[in-house]
Amino acid sequence: NREIHLASRPQGWPTAENFRLVSTEVPTPGPGQIVVRNQFMSVDPYMRGRMNDVKSYVPPFQLDAPLDGGAIGEVVASEAEGIKPGDTVLHGLGWREYALLDAKAARKVDPSLAPVSAYLSVLGMTGLTAYAGLLDVAAMKPGETVFVSGAAGAVGSMVGQIAKLRGASRVIGSAGSAAKVERLKALGFDAAFDYHDGPVRDSLKAAAPDGIDVYFDNVGSEHLEAAIGAMNLHGRAAICGMIAQYNSTEPPAAPRNLALVIGKRLTLRGFLVADHGHLRDQFVQEMAGWLRDGKISYDETVVDGIEDAPAAFLGVLRGENLGKMLVRV
Numbered sequence: 001n002r003e004i005h006l007a008s009r010p011q012g013w014p015t016a017e018n019f020r021l022v023s024t025e026v027p028t029p030g031p032g033q034i035v036v037r038n039q040f041m042s043v044d045p046y047m048r049g050r051m052n053d054v055k056s057y058v059p060p061f062q063l064d065a066p067l068d069g070g071a072i073g074e075v076v077a078s079e080a081e082g083i084k085p086g087d088t089v090l091h092g093l094g095w096r097e098y099a100l101l102d103a104k105a106a107r108k109v110d111p112s113l114a115p116v117s118a119y120l121s122v123l124g125m126t127g128l129t130a131y132a133g134l135l136d137v138a139a140m141k142p143g144e145t146v147f148v149s150g151a152a153g154a155v156g157s158m159v160g161q162i163a164k165l166r167g168a169s170r171v172i173g174s175a176g177s178a179a180k181v182e183r184l185k186a187l188g189f190d191a192a193f194d195y196h197d198g199p200v201r202d203s204l205k206a207a208a209p210d211g212i213d214v215y216f217d218n219v220g221s222e223h224l225e226a227a228i229g230a231m232n233l234h235g236r237a238a239i240c241g242m243i244a245q246y247n248s249t250e251p252p253a254a255p256r257n258l259a260l261v262i263g264k265r266l267t268l269r270g271f272l273v274a275d276h277g278h279l280r281d282q283f284v285q286e287m288a289g290w291l292r293d294g295k296i297s298y299d300e301t302v303v304d305g306i307e308d309a310p311a312a313f314l315g316v317l318r319g320e321n322l323g324k325m326l327v328r329v
């Protein structure tokens, strides 16, 4: 069994030296436990926060211990009732080839319904984040104009497509390259821009001359400031992530225009997908239907091998992914 440990805590941008590849024995299950051969693991922006030794909504990773996070794989040994070798399970012990866990901490999924990687992307946590954030937190209504940042990523690409399917009149996305902008247009976004091409405020104004009603924030900072500036009366923002500041050692310079929330009666609402589990069944059912009918497309960027999981994680922070970044373990 090979696994990735946290070797040191980064200041600013993480590097390969913060991670260590460690070989251990393949574990054997005790009573109530299972051993899973992981097939795919997720690398996510929120993991950057867990590399810091600070109190947050998820505990920090421990030094000289394996990292963890979403993973899916096949059960190879079981001492638990209801789960047998050959079953496919979703669980929270990624960053390793073999995971030993209590059966209670694993959720059985049907690998014949979708490619197993989809349970970590379009049908998984990032898909639900998009669905819950757009429809529940921001309460998007048909006919509204929606702007989403980080639009070519796992969450953002779903936000834009779900918005169109649920009747948004205009959907705008921003992303970090010309190729990503092209992809967004192919996915059905009405307008898209590369945020490197000029001030976000100007690009957004050109893409949404009549303003926006909903902003789905994956980025924060200059994007959030531009969105507040572009918002119409009673606009709502679902504050999902602020990746522009995850690696910075200085406080963000923007937004500087928060006072606008008063006169425009804006709602800026932070949320965690973990609080929206009650929507999961409805989400999976609706998303599976869209997938079956070919109404939604999803991208995955797959890096091969546990040894390259740190590179995949650094890649997601740098924007090397289209859609969901995954590691095939």
Ligand code: NDP
Binding pocket: 044, 045, 046, 125, 126, 129, 150, 151, 152, 153, 154, 155, 156, 174, 175, 176, 177, 180, 195, 218, 219, 239, 240, 241, 242, 243, 244, 245, 271, 272, 273, 274, 316, 317, 318, 319, 320, 321, 323, 324, 325
């Ligand atoms: P993505 O697949 O969107 O990957 C992250 C992307 O962020 C990169 O591809 C990159 O794309 C973009 N990015 C990186 N740096 C910057 C920057 N300085 N400015 C603008 N864009 C940048 O990741 P996810 O879909 O998994 O997550 C998206 C966001 O949602 C993150 O902020 C994450 O923390 C948050 N999140 C929050 C959850 C919650 O419960 N609240 C749950 C899941 C995710 P590009 O090339 O376009 O720059």
